[in-house]
Amino acid sequence: MVLIYIDQDNQEIKKASLEAISYGSALAKQLGTSAEGLVLGTVHDDLTTLGKYGASKVHQINNASLNHFDARTNSNVIAEAAKKLGATVLIFAHNINGKAVAPAVSVKLNAGIVTGACQLPNTDTGFVVTKTVFSGKAFASIQIETPIKVISINQNSFGEVVGDGVAVIENLAIDVPTSTLKITSVNKIEGEIPLTEASLVVSGGRGLKGPENWGILLDLAKALGASTACSRPVSDSDWRPHHEHVGQTGIQIAPNLYIAIGISGAIQHLAGVNRSKTIVVINKDPEAPFFKAADYGVIGDAFDVVPALTASILKAKHGA
Numbered sequence: 220m221v222l223i224y225i226d227q228d229n230q231e232i233k234k235a236s237l238e239a240i241s242y243g244s245a246l247a248k249q250l251g252t253s254a255e256g257l258v259l260g261t262v263h264d265d266l267t268t269l270g271k272y273g274a275s276k277v278h279q280i281n282n283a284s285l286n287h288f289d290a291r292t293n294s295n296v297i298a299e300a301a302k303k304l305g306a307t308v309l310i311f312a313h314n315i316n317g318k319a320v321a322p323a324v325s326v327k328l329n330a331g332i333v334t335g336a337c338q339l340p341n342t343d344t345g346f347v348v349t350k351t352v353f354s355g356k357a358f359a360s361i362q363i364e365t366p367i368k369v370i371s372i373n374q375n376s377f378g379e380v381v382g383d384g385v386a387v388i389e390n391l392a393i394d395v396p397t398s399t400l401k402i403t404s405v406n407k408i409e410g411e412i413p414l415t416e417a418s419l420v421v422s423g424g425r426g427l428k429g430p431e432n433w434g435i436l437l438d439l440a441k442a443l444g445a446s447t448a449c450s451r452p453v454s455d456s457d458w459r460p461h462h463e464h465v466g467q468t469g470i471q472i473a474p475n476l477y478i479a480i481g482i483s484g485a486i487q488h489l490a491g492v493n494r495s496k497t498i499v500v501i502n503k504d505p506e507a508p509f510f511k512a513a514d515y516g517v518i519g520d521a522f523d524v525v526p527a528l529t530a531s532i533l534k535a536k537h538g539a
């Protein structure tokens with residue numbers, strides 16, 4: 220059985236888990252077995268809807284102490300659940316929580332692991348998983364030979380496959396160890412889609428000259444319903460908050476659309492954004508390296524191009 224870890228935040232299922240279920244379900248079909256989900260804690264979402272993504276069953280450990288993510292507790296509980304259910308393959312989203320628990324689970328189950336997979340495994344003659352390496356510049360194919368296998372999949376590498384199934388919900392009784400973590404407060408940024416979950420991102424670099432000019436970028440993001448990001452020097456200079464910094468040393472994202480405004484496209488920046496499905500670059504320097512990674516490029520001054528783009532989007536949306 221293929222068991223997919225369904226990650227939750229604030230009792231809501233994370234979008235990345237829907238892709239993980241789709242991937243796990245396709246793999247289960249390939250292996251002639253079932254795809255089943257595992258939810259830790261109580262959630263507000265209707266878990267039967269996870270059947271749409273291919274999960275025939277969802278096992279829920281209905282214990283509210285699991286609502287706050289704790290890598291140590293969660294990895295223990297997931298490993299115990301996998302043993303109890305007889306899972307042979309475990310799938311995680313390669314997001315911040317998946318990165319924290321998948322390796323620990325693989326140790327507990329003595330399972331081979333591939334993190335950051337980008338394709339379904341090739342199971343013709345073994346179990347070979349392909350992943351991206353060198354910040355997405357190359358691929359490595361790795362054979363897993365242990366009876367139990369663990370895979371975390373890169374965001375946006377497989378996509379969500381939506382059908383019309385309905386999952387059966389089953390309560391799973393697992394002893395939950397007492398957490399050694401005590402959460403005293405949670406400070407969340409309200410009103411914004413977290414960058415790692417965003418499908419549209421508008422990002423700015425030093426080409427915008429200063430924080431006082433960010434209005435044109437924010438207007439574009441608002442018109443599109445996009446989240447905002449920035450290059451490292453921008454957050455280092457306190458033009459924008461640090462949680463917007465993307466790149467090798469910042470957040471790594473893979474939205475459907477990434478619009479880069481006044482960003483040169485240094486390799487350290489690209490390392491965090493080059494898995495985006497479509498990249499649009501706006502830069503006044505035709506030699507800017509970012510154009511090599513772009514699907515669409517506009518050579519022009521951001522202060523002319525961005526307001527014109529925003530106006531066209533608003534016109535297309537509202538006909539005004």
Ligand SMILES: Cc1cc2nc3c(=O)[nH]c(=O)nc-3n(C[C@H](O)[C@H](O)[C@H](O)COP(=O)(O)OP(=O)(O)OC[C@H]3O[C@@H](n4cnc5c(N)ncnc54)[C@H](O)[C@@H]3O)c2cc1C
Pocket residue numbers: 423424425426427449450451452453464465466467468469480481482483484485486487488491501502503504507519520521522
């Ligand atoms: C170890 C290490 C880790 C790093 N990690 C990261 C990271 O995680 N993320 C990251 O972003 N960087 C990172 N960097 C820094 C990286 O190397 C670059 O210095 C940085 O990405 C450059 O930021 P920028 O493109 O905003 O600025 P610049 O390189 O100054 O580029 C500004 C761009 O704006 C264009 N421009 C100027 N005016 C306009 C205008 N009016 N209209 C349109 N375009 C205009 C210019 O042509 C230029 O291409 C790292 C560096 C190191 C050494």
